[in-house]
Amino acid sequence: MGLGHGVLGCSLFLMAQGFYSANDDVVELNPSNFNREVLQSNSLWLIEFYAPWCGHCQSLTADWKKTATALKGIVKVGAVDADQHKSLGGQYGVRGFPTIKIFGANKNKPDDYQGARSSQAIVDGALNALRTLVKDRMSGRSGGSDYSKQSGGGGGDSKKNVVELTDDNFDRLVLDSGEVWLVEFFAPWCGHCKSLEPEWAAAASAVKEQTKDKVHLGAVDATVHQGLASRYGVRGFPTIKIFKKGEEPEDYQGGRTRGDIIARALDLFSDNAAPPELLEILNPDVLKKTCDDNQLCVIAVLPHILDTGAAGRNSYLEVMMKMAEKYKKKTWGWLWTEAGAQMELEASLGIGGFGYPAMAAINARKMKFALLKGSFSETGIHEFLRDLSVGRGSTATVGGGALPKINSVEAWDGKDGELPVEDDYDLSDVDLDDDTGREEL
Numbered sequence: 001m002g003l004g005h006g007v008l009g010c011s012l013f014l015m016a017q018g019f020y021s022a023n024d025d026v027v028e029l030n031p032s033n034f035n036r037e038v039l040q041s042n043s044l045w046l047i048e049f050y051a052p053w054c055g056h057c058q059s060l061t062a063d064w065k066k067t068a069t070a071l072k073g074i075v076k077v078g079a080v081d082a083d084q085h086k087s088l089g090g091q092y093g094v095r096g097f098p099t100i101k102i103f104g105a106n107k108n109k110p111d112d113y114q115g116a117r118s119s120q121a122i123v124d125g126a127l128n129a130l131r132t133l134v135k136d137r138m139s140g141r142s143g144g145s146d147y148s149k150q151s152g153g154g155g156g157d158s159k160k161n162v163v164e165l166t167d168d169n170f171d172r173l174v175l176d177s178g179e180v181w182l183v184e185f186f187a188p189w190c191g192h193c194k195s196l197e198p199e200w201a202a203a204a205s206a207v208k209e210q211t212k213d214k215v216h217l218g219a220v221d222a223t224v225h226q227g228l229a230s231r232y233g234v235r236g237f238p239t240i241k242i243f244k245k246g247e248e249p250e251d252y253q254g255g256r257t258r259g260d261i262i263a264r265a266l267d268l269f270s271d272n273a274a275p276p277e278l279l280e281i282l283n284p285d286v287l288k289k290t291c292d293d294n295q296l297c298v299i300a301v302l303p304h305i306l307d308t309g310a311a312g313r314n315s316y317l318e319v320m321m322k323m324a325e326k327y328k329k330k331t332w333g334w335l336w337t338e339a340g341a342q343m344e345l346e347a348s349l350g351i352g353g354f355g356y357p358a359m360a361a362i363n364a365r366k367m368k369f370a371l372l373k374g375s376f377s378e379t380g381i382h383e384f385l386r387d388l389s390v391g392r393g394s395t396a397t398v399g400g401g402a403l404p405k406i407n408s409v410e411a412w413d414g415k416d417g418e419l420p421v422e423d424d425y426d427l428s429d430v431d432l433d434d435d436t437g438r439e440e441l
Contacts, residue, residue, distance in 0.1 A: 019050065019061050020079055025068035027078040031088050031257055038078065038103055044133055045076045045103035046113070046126050051083035054097040056391050059117075066119040067126070075126045087259035090266060093210060095295060095330060096391045102129045105136055108202060114366070161204035163218040167225045173218070174243050180215045180268045181243040182252060182261070185222040185229055190237040196256055203261035210262070211269040217261075244272060270329035278321055281337040281345070284406040290333035291364035291403060296388070297333040298323075300376075301346060303356040304339050305417035313412075316357055316376065323381050330389065332361075341409050348399035361388055364403065368395045 020026040029037060029047065038045050048064055050057035068077035082089030082097065092101060092110060100113035100122070111129070115121045163173065165183060174181045184200055186193035204217035222229035222237065232241060232249060240252035254260045281287050281299070291297040302308070302316050317336065324334045337345065339356045349360045349369055359372035359381065370393050374380035387393040398404075 019052065019057070019081075020065070024065050025072050025077065026065055027076065029078045029080045029088075030085050031255075031259055034080075034088060035257075038076075039107045041076070041107075043076045044126070044130050045078055045107075046071070046122070046129075047078045047080060047101050047103060047110075049080045049082040049089050049092070049094045049097065049099040049101070051097045051390065052081065053083070054391055056117075057098045060098050063117060063119040063122065067122045070119065070123050071126055075130055077126075085259075087255070087257070087263040090263040091206060091259040096389060098391070102126070104129055104133050108205065161208050161217070162201055163216055165218040165220045165225075165228070167227050170220070170225075170228055177216075178245045180245075180265075180272055181218055182215070182265060182268075183218045183220060183241050183243060185220045185232070185234045185237065185239040185241070187223050187237040188221065189223075193238045196238050199256060199258040199261065203258040203265070206258070206262050207265040207269075210266060214273065215265045215269045217265070242268065244268070266329070273328055275321065275325040275328045276332065276334050278317065278324060278334045278336065280411055281335050281342055281406060281409075282411055283408040287335065287345075287403060287406050290335055291362055294333035295331045295365075296361045296363055297335055298359065298361050298385070299345075299349075300336040301339055301342075301351055301356060301358045301360075302336055305412070306419070307356075309416045310414060319376065319378055319381065322378055323385065326382065327385055327389075338412070342404075342406055344404040345406065348404040350396070350399070359384070361385070362398060362403075363395075367398045367401050369398050370395045 020028055027037060038047070046067070048057075048060065050060070064077070064079065071077055080088055082094050082099075089099075098117075100117075101110040102113055102125070103110045113122070113125055115125045165173065174183065184193075184196065186196070200217060200219065207215050207217060220228050222234055222239075228234075232239075241249045242252055243249050252264065254264045279286055279290060287297075298320075300316065300320055302313055305313060308316070320334060320336065324332075339346075346358075349358075349362075350371065351358045351360070357376040359376060360369050361384075362369045370384075370388055372381065372384045374383055384393070
């Protein structure tokens with residue numbers, strides 16, 4: 001009990017005080033200073049995205065401070081309270097804590113740090129990234145931040161992801177598309193519009209990638225296309241409106257940093273997106289593609305059809321589909337297989353032929369997995385996935401360190417199972433009344 005209270009007290013203290021102080025060499029970053037300190041900097045940055053309540057984050061704090069001191073004057077080391085500054089975490093696809101990213105030559109596309117979380121390993125990773133940055137600069141590749149080019153009026157590649165909308169193409173591209181659009185109505189002479197331009201361009205690039213081109217950012221020069229501006233009641237600049245299929249446009253009410261815009265776009269995407277498809281593991285390609293394309297692949301091993309019948313199996317699949325809907329904001333894949341159909345997969349996850357239904361979540365990038373320990377129910381699975389999404393729960397290495405061999409099998413036909421047909425025996429020559437050799441009791 002004493003230890004438990006001590007940990008709780010420490011957690012509460014950290015939540016109230018923050019992880020880092022002015023005396024540390026770690027730079028505390030937030031939406032107000034991130035642009036100036038990181039994006040417009042020519043330095044290489046190592047940044048931890050953390051949540052004050054995260055136990056792994058608390059454990060990392062001492063090593064992170066030690067790392068910052070060791071790299072002082074060589075590599076910048078920062079930290080973002082992504083629980084408080086959700087828009088900043090969302091901008092860079094942070095889904096769990098702690099997440100460490102390396103902001104190098106292209107500040108708009110940081111690399112994930114994949115190494116161990118000791119100070120020595122982190123320092124080694126930072127120095128390797130620094131060597132790569134220096135080599136790129138010596139070979140003539142850009143070593144500075146792309147952000148300064150975008151905001152300086154040159155535009156950069158990111159501007160191409162902002163769709164130029166006009167009186168002629170607006171209905172076809174926006175209203176008839178059936179997809180979500182955020183549209184900025186601007187005037188070239190407007191100072192606030194000029195300030196928004198690099199944020200809008202950077203957000204457009206991130207949103208296109210993170211929603212797989214399902215949410216779009218557009219821009220209308222309202223001084224040229226006055227009919228559009230009048231049609232949607234635009235009175236001031238910039239005005240941002242949200243267009244969704246079959247609904248009246250609504251005014252965008254959020255902040256105007258790229259992080260705010262991205263966060264709102266991702267919310268719109270998840271609200272309007274269909275849940276991910278629940279696939280049966282029928283061949284190696286299904287497993288590989290799903291696990292490679294998604295941050296996690298959630299796999300259920302369901303009882304044999306003879307044990308549950310179609311109704312029982314469908315009840316398990318229904319639970320999974322509800323969870324896929326609930327967690328559709330996450331970039332996760334959802335798979336299932338019948339017990340015994342993929343024995344090597346079961347062995348690699350330590351499921352081992354019993355305890356069905358079972359569930360595991362695999363991070364194929366790290367070849368780590370976690371097992372559902374609670375009930376195979378909405379509540380049990382929700383608790384399991386919630387813990388994973390915030391960096392809690394125990395993990396293990398996938399057996400063999402790679403995705404296992406997968407058998408090609410026939411898809412379930414949706415019907416009850418049938419017992420295997422035994423060979424027929426001819427009983428015509430058997431005298432069932434022959435009691436020879438028997439003694440009556």
